[in-house]
Amino acid sequence: MSLLTVTDLTVAFGDQVVVDHVSFAIDTGERIAIIGESGSGKTITALSIIGLAPDTATVTGSIVFEGTELIGRTDRQLSKTRGEDIAMVFQNPLTSLNPLMRVGKQIAEPLRRHHGMSRSAARTAAIELCQRVGLPEPERIVRSYPHQMSGGQRQRVGMAMALACRPALLIADEPTTALDVTVQAEVLTVLADLVQQESTALLFITHDVALVPIVADRLLVMRQGRVVESGSAADLIASPTHEYTTSLLAAARKTAL
Numbered sequence: 039m040s041l042l043t044v045t046d047l048t049v050a051f052g053d054q055v056v057v058d059h060v061s062f063a064i065d066t067g068e069r070i071a072i073i074g075e076s077g078s079g080k081t082i083t084a085l086s087i088i089g090l091a092p093d094t095a096t097v098t099g100s101i102v103f104e105g106t107e108l109i110g111r112t113d114r115q116l117s118k119t120r121g122e123d124i125a126m127v128f129q130n131p132l133t134s135l136n137p138l139m140r141v142g143k144q145i146a147e148p149l150r151r152h153h154g155m156s157r158s159a160a161r162t163a164a165i166e167l168c169q170r171v172g173l174p175e176p177e178r179i180v181r182s183y184p185h186q187m188s189g190g191q192r193q194r195v196g197m198a199m200a201l202a203c204r205p206a207l208l209i210a211d212e213p214t215t216a217l218d219v220t221v222q223a224e225v226l227t228v229l230a231d232l233v234q235q236e237s238t239a240l241l242f243i244t245h246d247v248a249l250v251p252i253v254a255d256r257l258l259v260m261r262q263g264r265v266v267e268s269g270s271a272a273d274l275i276a277s278p279t280h281e282y283t284t285s286l287l288a289a290a291r292k293t294a295l
């Protein structure tokens with residue numbers, strides 16, 4: 039049995055269908071990327087998995103995580119799954135970080151809430167997590183506020199927070215888009231190493247195909263709400279079969295020049 043099985047996921051806003059019978063599965067520890075142009079339904083797919091699609095959306099189909107159907111669960115039922123079993127890293131870490139709270143406390147908070155850790159144990163764990171995501175001087179970092187850090191450092195904190203409770207699945211939606219190109223690769227390499235060490239499954243969303251080989255083994259290509267192609271990331275990038283994938287790759291190569 040897969041860790042996550044999405045079957046015929048369909049999301050509509052009124053009569054506008056933005057995710058159209060999307061099906062895929064992720065095994066324990068497997069790393070999958072979704073690519074596709076802006077508006078193809080990547081983010082809505084990810085948000086639907088953790089029950090955070092907008093209230094105005096109609097979500098149908100099936101999302102089974104560790105044997106449990108998630109569609110139709112209430113917010114309250116999902117709140118335990120969220121953060122503890124499935125965690126998410128967003129494009130802009132400032133939206134997930136509290137500007138008024140020291141980052142150490144923010145990393146420690148889910149450990150206290152979900153794992154019942156003592157304050158000092160959670161603080162020690164937060165320092166260790168900062169070290170693991172490659173933050174310099176972790177003792178100092180945990181006492182900082184988000185605005186005192188660089189964008190790359192904040193995204194590393196976002197990753198530390200997401201991975202604190204050792205979720206089985208991490209969803210990362212364009213986690214490095216806001217960063218410089220060189221910092222992007224560094225942060226993604228750290229992410230790839232961490233999920234590998236912890237056997238965390240990863241759903242990585244990007245519109246930048248050049249980033250896919252750093253973190254993912256398998257690739258889904260979305261267009262206008264549908265999965266148009268899927269397979270091994272290396273194979274698809276070397277020899278795409280769908281015309282749309284070919285054009286995405288050509289566009290990516292052009293920008294790289």
Ligand SMILES: Nc1ncnc2c1ncn2[C@@H]1O[C@H](COP(=O)(O)OP(=O)(O)OP(=O)(O)O)[C@@H](O)[C@H]1O
Pocket residue numbers: 051056074075076077078079080081082083092094245
């Ligand atoms: N709250 C909303 N109300 C109505 N339509 C929405 C809403 N959120 C998203 N959409 C529509 O759903 C479609 C898919 O959006 P989504 O955010 O999933 O795209 P995406 O593939 O993540 O794009 P990007 O690469 O720009 O992040 C788009 O056509 C978008 O306009």
Ligand SMILES: [Mg+2]
Pocket residue numbers: 080081082211
């Ligand atoms: Mg998006």
